[in-house]
């Protein structure tokens with residue numbers, strides 16, 4: 029994912045005729061994509077009146093907030109208030125020059141029908157319309173009562189920031205590449221060229237305005253934490269859609285066993301599975317790691333779980349197709365106290381061998397998983413005793 033985004037950025041730089049200095053993925057620690065919103069861009073300063081006069085110029089920074097920003101810019105520091113720090117964000121050379129130069133469209137309509145700022149060089153001070161412009165801005169790292177906030181501003185060069193804002197529109201991407209904790213490089217990509225980028229960063233079915241991904245070789249634990257953030261939201265979204273699907277199907281006469289099948293597919297193959305795949309790389313019971321045959325199995329059945337339980341990774345096993353089927357049908361379970369496997373009497377020794385299960389198979393479980401397993405285990409015992 030990280031390399032994919034760097035490739036997209038290089039395609040963009042190539043497109044705007046800066047092909048000689050491609051970004052080297054190895055020198056950066058990660059990428060943060062900020063999809064600029066109406067709030068970042070328009071406000072009073074962005075709006076032009078019917079006679080093309082600027083109404084106000086007063087915005088001084090762009091905020092980046094949210095859990096992912098906190099992890100990306102602060103590496104997961106707590107919410108406690110700390111002294112603000114300044115960091116440098118260099119805007120890529122010639123990036124704004126390109127945006128100044130593109131003629132089509134000269135101005136753009138917002139979704140509410142208002143015309144916002146022209147992208148050509150109207151009102152740009154002469155010393156800023158220089159094509160060789162290199163801008164240096166700073167990001168102001170700040171902790172506030174509402175959590176972490178990163179303010180991207182240019183305290184020493186108000187005009188530079190004004191220029192950045194002038195050429196930025198709603199839905200453009202401000203991409204920040206991290207050299208290290210204090211140094212960043214920013215590239216502004218016009219929304220017309222963002223389709224591919226947003227197909228990656230717009231997750232959980234909504235406009236995701238903040239998206240962070242780390243160079244996996246930099247800090248793999250933090251990289252997983254960031255991915256976890258993103259996928260957790262996907263899981264919640266997916267789960268809500270699954271419930272809606274089940275409700276619809278429940279109300280459809282003659283839907284029959286299709287209900288279970290369709291919902292089951294979503295539950296075992298959807299984002300919950302991606303969540304489990306983040307940290308587990310093979311079947312919980314055997315060495316099968318072929319991703320396409322691995323399924324997510326809820327320990328406490330999905331239909332009986334609460335919202336929180338359904339999206340809790342502790343309530344999931346990643347199992348190959350065979351082991352998933354056995355576990356789902358309560359033909360195997362695990363003693364929640366010892367982790368020892370329990371195999372149904374109905375499976376003979378020959379089949380046990382064929383299915384790669386034996387009495388010595390064990391599952392290591394944390395306390396949370398054990399409490400879910402207790403419920404599964406009880407069903408297994410009840411079924412065996414029937």
Ligand SMILES: [Zn+2]
Pocket residue numbers: 311312313314315316347348349351
């Ligand atoms: Zn397996």
